[in-house]
Amino acid sequence: MNFQSTRRNFLGGTAALAAGAALSVPAFAQAKPITLRVLTSTPKELYDNLGADFMAKRPDIRIVVDTPSPDYDDLTLRIFRAAITGDAPDVAFQGFNRINLVAQRGLAVPLNTLIDADGGLASLGYQTSLLDMTKVADKSYGLPFAISSPTLFYNLDLVEKAGGNPDRLPSDWPAIIELGKKIKVLGNGIMGLHYAYIGHSGAWTWMALIMSQGGSILTADERDVAFNGPEGLWALEMFRQFGEAGQIEMSLDQTRQAFSGGTIGILGTANSYLRSAEKAAAGHFSVRTASLPMKPNGKLPTGGNAAMILTKDPVRQKAAWDFVKFMTGPEAQTKLVNTTGYIPANSIAVNTPELLGKFFAENPNAMTGVQQLPTLGGWPGFPGENAIKITDLIRNHIQSVVTLRREPKAVLGDMVKEVRAMLPKA
Known part of the structure; x- marks a missing residue:
């Protein structure tokens, strides 16, 4: 899986797409919110803060971030152990190099049906080259959340x-x-x-x-x-x-x-x-x-992770899908960049002036990651x-x-x- 994006393509596109990426907020009638358990690596406060932002928009869904793993290898082993004990989380932010291990064991949900039901992802700022990094046997198993180099x-x-x-x-x-x-x-x-x-x-x-x-x-x-x-x-x-x-x-x-x-x-x-x-x-x-x-x-191997859905319950899958779309969407990606050094995985965040449009021009150290985009390839697992x-x-x-x-x-x-x-x- 090759990441052949260029800085020009990454920064290109139109800011007008942002309007189509906004999270819709339906009228909620549920008396009790659905609780989603989320497994991540560090920093936990990043995921806690973004989870709080999501819950403010979706009071029908409660996000609980588990104690984080120190790295993606530990996170993978925790998923394997949880599958044995029947205590698997609903969503996991898995390193690109370990997506295949989780998918091949049947522990993650292919996202193709959910993607198709949404009319595809191109209009929401997801780059094909990044989405390809989450595929196993031509099925998509995650939405790219954070890119590191x-x-x-x-x-x-x-x-x-x-x-x-x-x-x-x-x-x-x-x-x-x-x-x-x-x-x-x-x-x-x-x-x-x-x-x-x-x-x-x-x-x-x-x-x-x-x-x-x-x-x-x-x-x-x-x-x-x-x-x-x-x-x-x-x-x-x-x-x-x-x-x-x-x-x-x-x-x-x-x-x-x-x-x-x-x-x-x-x-x-x-x-x-x-x-x-x-x-x-x-x-x-x-x-x-x-x-x-x-x-x-x-x-250079593309580091970082993608949001994978592990829950097999259809109702929880729909809630998890809305959550991972938010986490990989423009608003969350903007906070991700401002609080870490990750390269955003969503181009709308970069193309929109009030989000990250001016950020990279004013932060030359952050531009190093963007300039590396043409050199990034798959992270071998x-x-x-x-x-x-x-x-x-x-x-x-x-x-x-x-x-x-x-x-x-x-x-x-x-x-x-x-x-x-x-x-x-x-």
Whole structure:
């Protein structure tokens, strides 16, 4: 599934579509509202706030957001466990790379009938390229909610103190790593460079390195690995260099807290961290974002999630459908962008001046994500029962390289062998 949208297409279209996307509010006669349980990843407050906005428009539907999962892998396992115990949520905001696992187990509802009953989705601002990322066997299983991309965050004050030029940040990895080393020399507990891989589910940032060089994770038929070539070795060699530059083992939360506290010079993570980073840095230091260095034929895996309906009850499905349409519609998407760093999945929000029409022009850091749109491709998900075990295995191998315990070439050989053994047999 390829995401071939361009910035021009994304920002094109007409704001007049917004009128057709407004949530209709019928006369409600129900004495007791329908309660929908919703499973999400963090940040919970985002989903709570948007749920409250929806309930204000639809008092006949009550939204209860469960305790969030720290990542999409944990969220997937919770769905699997809930299916066994008969306690599945009604709606789940699932990572793009795990949609296939949930759909193939029959735990999600195909949305084709609901989409057709609404006359299609084109007029509501949904892009075909994004909708394609939620399809499994030509059936749609979700509406895209949030798009994220791998992004570099720079503390410009530390860059300048280390002798770098904040207006001319490095554009290739050797220069980025060299700048990170210079920042580390500043001392006082300052870390130069951290490329986060712990906490990002699905081995997302590892995949980003490989795909940015034109490499692939799986063969076209998804039956074998494709990262056993030079791009896969290069990615592990990069992790080795990150370790040599002083990267230490920290959770994703610890890493982001350190950057927000002004003690990391360069951080590689998801652009969804943007608003938190800028808010924490305000009055203390300046933040700038940049895309990962890429080859001309490179791609980046599209992170983020789509809203999936899990309830099998027809009445609850209709309520859930109205909820996920709201969450992926212009109003909710505007709040999403203003409170996070996600790229909106609904073009009407971007095309409408009073929503996000002026936002991106006034927020250059947020524009980094939009400018990455032409480079975004599918987020590969390993097939079969061992999908999550495979990405855990890959993370452990990466850890052995970052901590300088093993050499990249040896690790790649073991990684390829072990992942192949865990893939479904033909």
